Amino acid sequence: MSERIAVVGVGRMGANMARRLQECGYEVTAVFDARPAAAEALAKELNCANPLKLADVTALADVIITVVTDDKAMARIFAPKGDSLLVGAAGRVFVNCATVSPATHVAVEKLATKAKAASLEACMASSINQARAGTLYLMVGGKADVFERVKPILTQLSDEGKLLRYIGKAGQAAQVKALVNMVMNINTAGLAEGLGLGAALGLDLKVLMEVFSQTGANSRVLVTDGEDMLNREHSCFFSAAHAAKDSGIAYALGQQAKLELPLAKAALGQFRKMVKLGLGELDKSGVAELTFKGRGPKKKATRRK
Numbered sequence: 001m002s003e004r005i006a007v008v009g010v011g012r013m014g015a016n017m018a019r020r021l022q023e024c025g026y027e028v029t030a031v032f033d034a035r036p037a038a039a040e041a042l043a044k045e046l047n048c049a050n051p052l053k054l055a056d057v058t059a060l061a062d063v064i065i066t067v068v069t070d071d072k073a074m075a076r077i078f079a080p081k082g083d084s085l086l087v088g089a090a091g092r093v094f095v096n097c098a099t100v101s102p103a104t105h106v107a108v109e110k111l112a113t114k115a116k117a118a119s120l121e122a123c124m125a126s127s128i129n130q131a132r133a134g135t136l137y138l139m140v141g142g143k144a145d146v147f148e149r150v151k152p153i154l155t156q157l158s159d160e161g162k163l164l165r166y167i168g169k170a171g172q173a174a175q176v177k178a179l180v181n182m183v184m185n186i187n188t189a190g191l192a193e194g195l196g197l198g199a200a201l202g203l204d205l206k207v208l209m210e211v212f213s214q215t216g217a218n219s220r221v222l223v224t225d226g227e228d229m230l231n232r233e234h235s236c237f238f239s240a241a242h243a244a245k246d247s248g249i250a251y252a253l254g255q256q257a258k259l260e261l262p263l264a265k266a267a268l269g270q271f272r273k274m275v276k277l278g279l280g281e282l283d284k285s286g287v288a289e290l291t292f293k294g295r296g297p298k299k300k301a302t303r304r305k
Contacts, residue, residue: 003153006030006061008054008077008085009098010042013124014067016131017097017157022046024134024156030060034073055087063150065095065122070245071104078108090116093150097122099181099246102171102253109142109170118146121170122154123177126163127237135159139180140166141173175253182250182264185243187219188284189267195229196291205230229288232295240287241280244271 005026007018010033022028030049033039043050051057054077058064064085068074074096077085085094094112096105096119105121112119120142130136138158140147147166155161167173194217198208209226212218228234247268254261270287277297279286289296 003027003063003150004029004061005153006032006057006064007067008032008057008064009034009067009069009073010038011067012128013097013131014065015042016128017065017067017136018042018046020132020134021153021156026153026156030057032057034068054083054085058085058087058089058092061092063093063095063153065097067097068100069098071100074098074100074104074108078111080111086111086115086117092117093146094119095122095150095154096120097124099123099177099242099249100174101249102174102178105141105174106171118143118149119170120146120150121173123173125177125180129237131157135163137163138165139173139176140164141168142170178246178250178253181243181246182261182267184221185247185271185284186263186267187221188225188243189270189287191219191221191225192229192270192285192288192291195226196288196293200293225283225285228283228285229292232289234282234286234289236281236283238284239280240271240274240282240284243284243287244268244275244280247271 003026005021005028007014007028010018010031018028018031028046028048030051031039031042031046032051032054036052039050049060051060066077068077080086089112094117096108109119120140123139125137125139126135134157136157138154154164158164167176195205198205209222212222247264251261251264251268254264270290273290274280274282274287279289
């Protein structure tokens with residue numbers, strides 16, 4: 001395994017991907033994060049470098065995996081001027097795993113090509129536990145030959161390749177990922193409303209969930225979020241803030257296609273409301289705090305004059 005790997009963005013997902021690849025025998029040579037303390041701690045754990053400059057990350061690796069927060073973060077790390085991953089990038093491959101707009105992935109591919117490097121999007125439809133276990137569902141977009149070059153690495157992250165899907169050219173995997181999260185977020189918001197109404201009607205919610213599971217009301221989020229909604233357990237695996245961002249990407253694609261997406265718009269509104277209320281760092285299951293009676297932030301009492 002001769003490829004030297006660096007990871008930029010070592011939050012919950014990026015850090016676990018780095019750990020997984022090192023365990024699989026790859027040489028993880030560098031980690032970088034906008035929060036230097038996070039990169040320093042992981043670098044000590046993995047016994048690798050934690051450069052303070054992006055250009056130094058590129059110098060230490062053949063393949064650079066990026067897992068950053070949004071379009072602005074991608075623009076910073078791939079800036080055409082100043083400190084950037086593109087400095088001295090000839091021959092490198094960038095594998096970009098963050099959920100950002102399809103247009104950003106297309107732009108990064110063009111910038112990488114100009115720098116005589118290559119770029120690939122590897123959009124993830126899984127969470128923290130899967131990143132650690134190497135069982136991520138990966139949707140890949142970019143040039144086919146670039147995909148083939150890094151396929152052995154991606155195979156180690158996707159259950160020996162069973163969960164690895166090549167979608168097509170740059171931007172297309174990001175489009176698919178946006179639709180995945182759009183539908184997931186609609187389902188999450190819908191489940192919260194169903195359980196919230198069930199609670200208001202005095203129904204046994206355990207029985208209601210069992211009925212949901214055996215009927216057309218069933219969904220993946222019933223398994224992942226149902227119990228958490230009942231128990232108000234919203235430890236973050238996929239934050240409401242990220243749900244708002246991703247639903248926003250999908251809704252923008254709908255507007256570009258001149259489509260009416262009322263359910264996507266409603267779900268987007270719910271997750272944006274969570275962010276506005278200071279609940280954005282809760283797991284997306286926390287949308288139930290907006291639908292169950294007696295939950296959510298308490299309104300401040302207004303003083304009478």
